Amino acid sequence: MYIYDDIDQRIVDERVAQYRDQTRRYLAGELSDDEFRPLRLQNGLYIQRHAPMMRIAVPYGLMNARQMRKLADITRRYDKGYGHFSTRQNFQLNWPKLEDTPDILAELATVQMHAIQTSGSCIRAITADQFAGVAPDEIVDPRPFIEVMRQWSSFHPEFAGLPRKFKIAVNGAKNDRALVLTHDIGLELYKDGDGKMAVRVFVGGGLGRTPILGSKIREHLEWQHALTYCEAILRVYNLHGRRDNAFKARIKILVKALGAEEFGRQVEAEWVHLKDGPSTITQVEYDRVASFFVPNRYTALPDHDASFDAAIASNPAFAAWAKRNVHGHKVPGYRAVTLSLKKTGVPPGDVTHNQMDAIADLADRYSFGELRVSHEQNLILADVKLGDLFAVWEKAREQALATPNIGLLTDIICCPGGDFCSLANAKSIPIAQAIQEKFDDLDYLHDIGDIELNISGCMNSCGHQHVGHIGVLGVDKDGSEWYQITIGGKQGSDASLGTVIGPSFASTEVPGVIQKLIETYIANRTDEERFIDTVRRIGVAPFKAHVYAKEAA
Amino acid sequence: MSNLIKNNAIVADEWTLVKLPAPAEETVRKQAGKVVIFKVTGEPAATPEQIEGTVIPENGKAIIPLTVWLARKEQLSARFAKGEIGVWVDSFELLEDLTDSVDDINRLPLIAINFPRFVDGRGFSMAALLRTRYGYKNELRSIGDVLRDQLYFMKRCGFDAYSIRADKSAEDALASLRDFSEPYQGAVDNPLPVWRRHARTSHHAASAGRVFSRHEDEVD
Numbered sequence: 001m002y003i004y005d006d007i008d009q010r011i012v013d014e015r016v017a018q019y020r021d022q023t024r025r026y027l028a029g030e031l032s033d034d035e036f037r038p039l040r041l042q043n044g045l046y047i048q049r050h051a052p053m054m055r056i057a058v059p060y061g062l063m064n065a066r067q068m069r070k071l072a073d074i075t076r077r078y079d080k081g082y083g084h085f086s087t088r089q090n091f092q093l094n095w096p097k098l099e100d101t102p103d104i105l106a107e108l109a110t111v112q113m114h115a116i117q118t119s120g121s122c123i124r125a126i127t128a129d130q131f132a133g134v135a136p137d138e139i140v141d142p143r144p145f146i147e148v149m150r151q152w153s154s155f156h157p158e159f160a161g162l163p164r165k166f167k168i169a170v171n172g173a174k175n176d177r178a179l180v181l182t183h184d185i186g187l188e189l190y191k192d193g194d195g196k197m198a199v200r201v202f203v204g205g206g207l208g209r210t211p212i213l214g215s216k217i218r219e220h221l222e223w224q225h226a227l228t229y230c231e232a233i234l235r236v237y238n239l240h241g242r243r244d245n246a247f248k249a250r251i252k253i254l255v256k257a258l259g260a261e262e263f264g265r266q267v268e269a270e271w272v273h274l275k276d277g278p279s280t281i282t283q284v285e286y287d288r289v290a291s292f293f294v295p296n297r298y299t300a301l302p303d304h305d306a307s308f309d310a311a312i313a314s315n316p317a318f319a320a321w322a323k324r325n326v327h328g329h330k331v332p333g334y335r336a337v338t339l340s341l342k343k344t345g346v347p348p349g350d351v352t353h354n355q356m357d358a359i360a361d362l363a364d365r366y367s368f369g370e371l372r373v374s375h376e377q378n379l380i381l382a383d384v385k386l387g388d389l390f391a392v393w394e395k396a397r398e399q400a401l402a403t404p405n406i407g408l409l410t411d412i413i414c415c416p417g418g419d420f421c422s423l424a425n426a427k428s429i430p431i432a433q434a435i436q437e438k439f440d441d442l443d444y445l446h447d448i449g450d451i452e453l454n455i456s457g458c459m460n461s462c463g464h465q466h467v468g469h470i471g472v473l474g475v476d477k478d479g480s481e482w483y484q485i486t487i488g489g490k491q492g493s494d495a496s497l498g499t500v501i502g503p504s505f506a507s508t509e510v511p512g513v514i515q516k517l518i519e520t521y522i523a524n525r526t527d528e529e530r531f532i533d534t535v536r537r538i539g540v541a542p543f544k545a546h547v548y549a550k551e552a553a
Numbered sequence: 554m555s556n557l558i559k560n561n562a563i564v565a566d567e568w569t570l571v572k573l574p575a576p577a578e579e580t581v582r583k584q585a586g587k588v589v590i591f592k593v594t595g596e597p598a599a600t601p602e603q604i605e606g607t608v609i610p611e612n613g614k615a616i617i618p619l620t621v622w623l624a625r626k627e628q629l630s631a632r633f634a635k636g637e638i639g640v641w642v643d644s645f646e647l648l649e650d651l652t653d654s655v656d657d658i659n660r661l662p663l664i665a666i667n668f669p670r671f672v673d674g675r676g677f678s679m680a681a682l683l684r685t686r687y688g689y690k691n692e693l694r695s696i697g698d699v700l701r702d703q704l705y706f707m708k709r710c711g712f713d714a715y716s717i718r719a720d721k722s723a724e725d726a727l728a729s730l731r732d733f734s735e736p737y738q739g740a741v742d743n744p745l746p747v748w749r750r751h752a753r754t755s756h757h758a759a760s761a762g763r764v765f766s767r768h769e770d771e772v773d
């Protein structure tokens with residue numbers, strides 16, 4: 001994991017001082033609400049329904065046990081003893097006091113954390129694969145590259161006032177778990193014909209009100225040019241992106257208006273002037289950063305473990321967990337483990353301070369002291385020995401972190417929604433909970449198999465409902481809360497956007513509608529077919545027919 | 554007292570900023586019920602009447618709107634030759650209109666870029682382009698909604714003068730020019746990214762020198 005040097009540390013410390021002074025001036029009346037707003041936003045502070053909400057960066061979803069303990073401590077001292085991992089791979093406090101936020105940032109700085117650019121109209125934290133560095137299908141470990149980009153984007157002066165927020169995702173694996181097609185810039189790292197790392201560049205993807213998949217504007221970019229190329233993209237966007245209407249201000253609208261080809265041409269024209277400039281990444285700098293991501297000191301192990309096999313054979317609950325929550329690993333004898341933050345009855349992504357401390361202990365004891373956050377709002381121990389899995393399971397179970405539902409219907413991605421978010425049209429957490437309660441039979445869940453259900457409380461789509469196999473979106477109809485359902489969305493390299501099945505539903509109807517969608521799938525699926533495959537094969541119509549069929553009188 | 558910062562000090566302002574007269578009829582544009590604040594890049598900045606009606610002081614140095622400069626260049630040529638004319642560009646205007654209007658951009662002693670709202674970041678790119686692409690070397694001034702919390706970014710993008718909004722203290726603003734001592738990325742003020750400025754620590758050195766003990770301040 002990357003470790004700060006004095007330069008990194010000074011930047012976060014100076015940021016704390018800067019923000020502390022901004023907050024002081026605001027509280028003293030020297031800064032108006034409008035003047036303070038963009039300043040606090042670029043530091044992750046939203047004013048929300050009940051209190052400010054503070055978003056803390058977990059760069060590319062990677063953190064260590066010490067940082068996790070610090071977050072636990074902060075929730076105890078400054079919040080209500082729990083926090084929330086969001087779909088942006090970051091950590092949110094729901095009840096901090098505005099006056100306390102500078103102190104919270106100062107606390108974070110002591111463990112090399114911050115809230116820089118977690119919100120606001122700037123380059124946001126970069127999204128990555130939660131299995132980076134350990135995934136068996138990885139081609140290039142994206143982490144060094146993302147760290148170089150993180151530093152470049154932090155307080156980039158030219159892009160401190162973009163038309164809208166700007167999100168970058170980087171993927172280096174065969175299967176895209178970073179959502180490159182639904183980000184403002186999506187970068188795909190791959191090995192070219194000469195075996196050298198190269199970058200494929202997509203722009204203009206995004207969810208929200210106008211969901212659209214990114215367009216490829218460059219097939220092959222030598223990695224050294226990634227920063228200058230992104231600067232060219234951002235400069236075209238900064239100068240020409242619309243600012244007259246917040247709903248049309250994302251880069252996707254500009255790309256759509258110009259056409260991807262013309263947009264790409266303008267980028268290339270700009271890039272001619274930046275190419276080979278000082279921001280060209282050197283091998284030395286890349287190697288320096290990469291030195292922090294050398295593989296952990298793994299023990300040479302066989303890829304079988306008798307105690308593990310025995311536990312699987314004798315303990316069905318453990319076997320069910322191992323089937324869903326344990327993932328392949330590059331290194332023989334090791335596995336990645338997902339700790340589920342999706343227990344029925346708990347808002348998806350929420351963790352208590354006790355759980356956080358326990359998770360930190362698990363990381364220290366079993367996984368080189370490191371943790372990952374996924375955009376599915378779960379936590380991952382990336383390097384667990386096969387022979388330790390049973391112990392990890394038992395300890396995770398004590399902390400209610402071992403729900404064996406990863407990738408299943410109840411592993412719901414869900415935004416904070418109307419309970420917390422002032423932009424919401426409707427609540428989302430109670431919907432997730434009602435669905436989880438309806439589908440609480442594990443055998444049935446395992447039979448339904450792989451499926452992604454995503455919920456957002458409004459068009460801003462923080463819950464990524466457009467790319468959920470089933471998407472639920474809160475809409476406002478004459479002041480009451482309704483839910484629109486889509487099916488057929490998918491994240492990944494063959495991403496697609498869901499199709500609306502028809503008129504929206506009242507909250508109490510939603511679990512029943514999901515039930516009918518599942519019934520249609522089960523009635524129509526072939527062996528081995530996942531929900532999404534069936535939708536793609538037979539189309540939306542049969543689902544729609546079953547959901548809206550009049551009850552036989 | 555002057556609210557102009559130039560080269561890290563508060564100085565007297567020798568220039569008069571000339572604004573366009575208000576248009577004959579002000580049309581308020583609305584979108585989704587909200588008043589549209591920003592103009593789209595390339596939108597016309599002024600009507601012919603406004604350009605004609607702009608009053609430029611007879612004597613002294615004047616910063617005039619780009620549209621006025623383009624339309625009345627001939628008429629101003631003598632004063633331009635004397636170095637009495639600077640031009641200001643609005644955030645939505647096209648920089649090329651300015652750079653195409655002179656054979657040598659450095660014959661302009663002053664260019665100002667207007668920030669209609671401090672969150673409008675187009676001026677950052679415009680400044681960077683003027684300094685790098687067009688080789689502009691003279692005074693580059695930010696005007697309009699210029700507040701201290703953007704000064705550091707402005708400086709990095711190539712501004713060397715800042716006309717702080719009248720109701721704010723330029724004295725206080727000076728401090729913000731030094732918000733960060735060692736930025737990560739290259740920009741106009743220093744094109745070198747940090748790794749070209751300093752030999753930085755690799756993992757080896759970091760783990761040897763700065764012990765990052767996992768339980769250092771374990772909480773309880």
Ligand code: SF4
Pocket residue numbers: 415416417418421422423424425456457458459460461462463
């Ligand atoms: S999707 Fe809407 S309701 Fe949900 S968190 Fe985002 S803005 Fe709030």
